[in-house]
Amino acid sequence: MKYDFDRLVERRGTSSIKWKVEEGELPMWVADMDFQAAPEILDELRKMLEQGVFGYSFIPDEWYGAYMEWWGQRHGLKMQKEWLLFCSGVMPAISSVIRRLSAPGDRVLIQTPVYNAFFNCITANGRIVLENPLIYNESEHSYSMDFEDLERKLSEPGTTLMLLCNPHNPVGRIWDREPLSRIGTLAKKHHVTVISDEIHCDITSPGKGYVPFASVSDECREGSVTCITPTKAFNLAGLQTAAVCVPDAALRERIGLALDADSVAEPNYFASCAAIAAFRKGGAWLDEFRAYMTENKRIAADFIQKEIPGVHVVEGDATYLLWIDVGMLGGGTGEVAAFIRKKTGLYVTDGSIYGKSGIHFLRMNVACPRSVCLDGLSRLKEGVRQFMNERGNTNRL
Numbered sequence: 001m002k003y004d005f006d007r008l009v010e011r012r013g014t015s016s017i018k019w020k021v022e023e024g025e026l027p028m029w030v031a032d033m034d035f036q037a038a039p040e041i042l043d044e045l046r047k048m049l050e051q052g053v054f055g056y057s058f059i060p061d062e063w064y065g066a067y068m069e070w071w072g073q074r075h076g077l078k079m080q081k082e083w084l085l086f087c088s089g090v091m092p093a094i095s096s097v098i099r100r101l102s103a104p105g106d107r108v109l110i111q112t113p114v115y116n117a118f119f120n121c122i123t124a125n126g127r128i129v130l131e132n133p134l135i136y137n138e139s140e141h142s143y144s145m146d147f148e149d150l151e152r153k154l155s156e157p158g159t160t161l162m163l164l165c166n167p168h169n170p171v172g173r174i175w176d177r178e179p180l181s182r183i184g185t186l187a188k189k190h191h192v193t194v195i196s197d198e199i200h201c202d203i204t205s206p207g208k209g210y211v212p213f214a215s216v217s218d219e220c221r222e223g224s225v226t227c228i229t230p231t232k233a234f235n236l237a238g239l240q241t242a243a244v245c246v247p248d249a250a251l252r253e254r255i256g257l258a259l260d261a262d263s264v265a266e267p268n269y270f271a272s273c274a275a276i277a278a279f280r281k282g283g284a285w286l287d288e289f290r291a292y293m294t295e296n297k298r299i300a301a302d303f304i305q306k307e308i309p310g311v312h313v314v315e316g317d318a319t320y321l322l323w324i325d326v327g328m329l330g331g332g333t334g335e336v337a338a339f340i341r342k343k344t345g346l347y348v349t350d351g352s353i354y355g356k357s358g359i360h361f362l363r364m365n366v367a368c369p370r371s372v373c374l375d376g377l378s379r380l381k382e383g384v385r386q387f388m389n390e391r392g393n394t395n396r397l
């Protein structure tokens with residue numbers, strides 16, 4: 001290993017949302033990492049600091065080139081420069097695209113459980129959330145799409161957009177070509193545009209790639225708007241930078257050459273340089289990170305299987321988030337998560353914020369040094385043990 005992912009970095013006192021916790025608490029909730037960004041990115045940012053002028057900037061050609069090379073080489077999608085629109089972040093972009101491509105009162109379909117901000121960005125824009133719940137296989141602890149329900153909902157009058165999470169947060173699933181292709185066909189048939197949020201696409205197990213929605217078929221390419229960014233995989237989320245890829249010229253025209261002013265703002269030169277450095281120089285770091293993360297996930301799944309009987313980790317090759325089925329505890333995970341935090345200091349996310357079907361799950365972020373991950377796991381075990389003891393659950397640990 002060239003890079004040191006075991007090193008602890010003190011994040012308290014840096015206005016980190018994740019680390020705004022009491023002394024002794026261990027935050028494993030919001031999706032950012034406790035690792036420093038790749039040294040290749042930090043070197044680039046250091047050069048900028050030394051020059052020290054932070055005036056207004058334009059979007060350099062290298063920004064387009066870096067995205068095009070990365071998706072061409074890593075993900076098999078040949079993008080053209082004019083497909084790419086700059087924006088400040090994925091959620092601001094999705095919000096703007098919703099406003100541009102739908103009308104107030106329209107329905108926007110999402111596949112729940114799903115990233116909680118999807119709900120807000122639909123309702124805050126005066127659109128209606130239409131849920132197409134994923135199917136959970138309780139014996140295999142895996143998810144799939146419900147196409148019958150999907151088609152029914154896409155065909156409802158007023159459904160104009162589908163917000164796809166590819167790969168999927170929080171269930172960690174990489175969607176194969178086949179379901180994506182079916183979505184493309186159904187969306188075209190019912191005149192629905194697909195917004196594919198691909199923010200987690202580079203966080204996959206070694207040897208496992210994701211499938212860009214726009215690469216699947218002509219229908220998928222022409223009927224979609226894709227949000228991409230290096231911020232999640234390279235731990236740059238606080239710098240906020242992203243791109244929207246719109247291959248279809250007519251859709252681009254509807255969206256506008258630039259997105260709404262609120263999402264474009266001024267190009268943040270610092271952030272776009274970080275993005276360029278990530279894609280052009282960060283590949284080796286990312287590959288080591290993926291191996292380290294996959295090992296954290298494997299260790300966690302083994303630990304939970306051996307040490308916390310009845311609790312199951314949903315298998316997934318994407319994201320650094322564990323989606324943990326704690327249904328055997330009974331009750332809602334709001335209560336379980338609060339209990340575990342109070343008793344052990346471990347702060348994980350209550351699955352119900354991702355939709356009703358998340359009510360029996362916890363989401364745990366393992367993008368941290370191994371020692372921290374192990375600490376989190378033993379706190380989880382202890383929290384579950386105490387919860388079961390207090391509730392008189394007969395499956396005592």
Ligand SMILES: Cc1ncc(COP(=O)(O)O)c(C=O)c1O
Pocket residue numbers: 031088089090091092115165169197199200229231237240241242
């Ligand atoms: C699926 C998904 N989309 C978007 C975001 C946030 O994107 P941004 O910070 O660029 O707005 C997250 C953050 O966790 C996410 O999981």
